[in-house]
Amino acid sequence: MIKNAIAESLKKVIEKKYNLPDTEPSVTESPNKQFGDYSTQIAFQLAKILKNDPKKIASDLKDAIEGNAFFEKVEVVGGYINFFLKNEFYHKEIERVFSAGEEYGKLDNVGEEKILVEYVSSNPTGPMVIVNGRAAALGDSLVKILNWRGYQAISEFYINDGGNQVYLLGISCNEVYKKLNGFPYEIPENGYHGEYIDDFVRAISKNTDLSGMDDKSRSDYLGSEGVRYFHSMQIESLRNFGVEFDSEVHEKRIREENLPEYVLNTLKEKGLLYENEGATFFKSTQFGDDKDRAIIKKNGEYTYLLPDAAYHEDKVRRNFEYLIDIFGPDHHGYIKRLKAIFKALGHDPNRLEILIHQIVNLVNEGEKIKMSKRKGQIITLDDLIGDVGKDPARFFFVMRKKNAHLDFDMKLAKEKSENNPVFYVQYAHARISSILKFADSKGINIDNYVDFSLLNEEKEIELIKMVLMFPDALDDVIRIREPAILPKYLIDLASAFHSFYNKHRVITENIELSQARLALVQCVKNTIKIGLSLIGVSSPEQM
Template sequence: MTPAVLADLVRSSAVQVLTARGLDQAVLPDTVTIERPRNPEHGDYATNLALQVAKKVGLQPREFAQALADQVAQDEGVASAEVAGPGFLNFRLAAGAQGEQVRQVLAAGERYGLGDALAGRKINLEFVSANPTGPVHLGGTRWAAVGDALGRILAAQGAEVTREYYFNDAGAQIDRFVNSLIAAAKGEPAPEDGYAGGYITDIAAEVLRQEPSALSQEEAERHETFRRIGIELMFAEIKQSLHEFGTDFDVYFQEDSLHQSGAVASAVEGLKQSGNLYEADGAWWLRSKEFGDDKDRVVIKSDGAPAYIAGDIAYLQDKIGRGFDLCIYMLGADHHGYIARLKAAAAALGHDPAVVEVLIGQLVNLVKDGKPVRMSKRAGTVITMEDLVEAVGVDAARYELARYSVDSGIDIDLDLLRKHSNENPVYYVQYAHARLSSLQRNAADLGLKLDAEADLSLLTHEREGDLIRTIGEFGKVLRRAAELREPHRVARYLESLASAYHKFYDVARVLPQGDEEATPLTFARLALCEAARQVLANGLSLLGVSAPERM
């Protein structure tokens, strides 16, 4: 019996109790909350349903809880139902019913844990979107890991997800990038407001290789040559780095296309027509304050040039025009102001502000030998994705970046992530999977095959029960991770599952030794171990991390 099945049983029992007493069933929530007690001695699962609804129908919580306990206990899958405290209800499942959780995992395989909570939602997930002026830095690397995992988790709940990279190839930063390339091609120092680092020198040399006469061209033509080739080279490098990191996008959207296509001018004109754009001091302002922003925003500057938000407005309109009913933006720590302005832009365009959701990620620092690592080998000024991957590998980098809530800063300990020990979280989880894979290989060597019809009621050991219940939490964890946009919940869950397995392995022998014969318990435990392995593999896949069979 899964937590979801138990929740349905408790709710249907509550309906029966209320009906028998002529009381209103409308007080019942659509979904009953089932939790695992912190103290295992209290039972396998618990609910506070009686505390939620009893007084609404004129009953004392303990009175309602007892009536509910009596009703639920009639089900053959429930060994006991007991009232605790002011009206909590604790359950112990029958061994056979609990073991059915294992059978469900084996039957579902790679699809175990998937849900339909977001079925019918069309979500645009924009993340990384690093400026095309340098390699992906550490903050962008965090979004590459978290954003890719979030996309997988949302899709696992039935959403249609489009992963999108917004390429900021317009604006002043591009001019600074181009001027830096030209200076490097001439052998001159980078401009005061420009970009430095070995990558600038490399790209400048490649521009000259492709266009040997570039430096002898007229100024405007020279600028365009270095711009065109330089951006193409930088973007290709960014894409390749992300691909090698395991993060690919469905759409690469170029900001400059909004200006070239007239989308920006069209969006601005529409806002003028609606009255949500007004003229003052020679500039055009969005009435963003009326829509929840802290101030009105300049959209067209007094010199007639579009401000940065003009592109944001046109881009949002484009996304909504493509049919997305939710646009998630994953932005850096210095972008808090974008939350209100993007929602205001949506409202000014005539859309529900809820179509916009903004996640803000905090800073990432690298630590080695207890000291911060600050300089990149190639970028010169910031730590890049390549620096992190070179130091610890893709799996460790992705897992470590995904296992923290995005609203908290991270200090990544390079020494820890290189360790092949239980201190290293990704190693701890991957080792559990490798250990389980080895167990199945050893079983096969003994001629023992996985039996989907094994007698799972034999799994009565405390550690077996804990492992089964932890396995049963996977679907709930995925739903919450998708609902709250928190992939770190999956990583932390996997660590709990690995812990439950290691504790089980320490006390419960699975395979026969020497001349011993396999018993029904052997096959029950083999099924349990395969279920644990499958869930670990499923969870790691959602984080974009490999599930090795050998380590």
């Protein structure tokens, strides 16, 4: 918010001085203290437009802006303009943070636009696996952060309960039923093989007599019951992971409302379909795809793309102006065709944003843990949470940029030490709680007047600066769709606090100073608590 304030005043000056109303000056934190608190390189950009020396422009801008009451001084170095802020400015800002309390950084309604974020949407044919956890952690954090900053974002889970995989699940279960009852059996190659199938069949056999059914009706029954069983199992896992969805959409409903047929008709009317060897193809190459895609198979079944396109049509019909899908790494080949069909249906492709996150490797003692779905060697999300706990899992999943492969260090996640960033941040929170308790026992409170102008030590100002960067960090997350910025910020904030703590005592003989420092650490505590909650991590009062 400091950045924005400086950028705004720069914008005004530029508009007035050079008659360039559309300039968006970017203000950044200075890389080094000698360059002040904040800097801008706008003069370089203006130099090109104005065909003038950047140094000249920078110093002209400096003269125009220098009068601002909060600048200690403004300096021009090279073409950069460096801003040095008065402590007074920080005192005023931290006071506002203090009064905001646990609502710090929260905004109401920055836009009317409704955003739908779809993530996980795993097939209801087995338990949640590790990579689903990453999608869940990313999606949930993004939605929470969007909402905290005043956007209207809704999370949604799409359940593929209408297509071929339900059938495959059914016949796989039926074969497993035969296996468990000593009959000859054969699970199809493309069916489901995991041990979790056996568990399901055993469980349902206890309550339902399956012996009287023929193969067909038993398969159908096990298919539809299996979908329900696995879906609620998945939702339960996600709940244990702190992820709950605002909305669920069933493919079944999409099909019942004949939306796939609407998509077909629309494409047909536009002449975007053709037949080839008995299958129906969509001319996705006309919309930038690498090749045309089948949407109806030779046997008359829809491919995955058709109901999914229908689902996205449904999203638009529910008046969401902006759609974000979070996909796993195995779906990146799918982006082009989905965007193609979305565009073909007459929607602006810029309204659909598809984010891809990369894979997760579990690492223990420096060794990658090998998983094979076929051999039944899978580690589920429940296993991971049970092993390392929810908080480290949530933190680790969003700690890396979504584009990077994530090596999930199991040993580190379990470690209750300084090496573990989750504990490092939580420890700062607990430490502050302890200080607050101590202050209370000494009868020092900050319920009334606090004089923030007493905070002028270097470590104090640095800590205030870190606290004030919180809204910027959240906005950066939103701007580049990268939740990883938040855990990194929290680590830096905790570090600034620990550093301050080692240099200065909060509670001393000086009551006024104690109160000011107490109020400052209270702000830090609130910020950590809010920040951690936005990534689904708890903030213990003691550790």
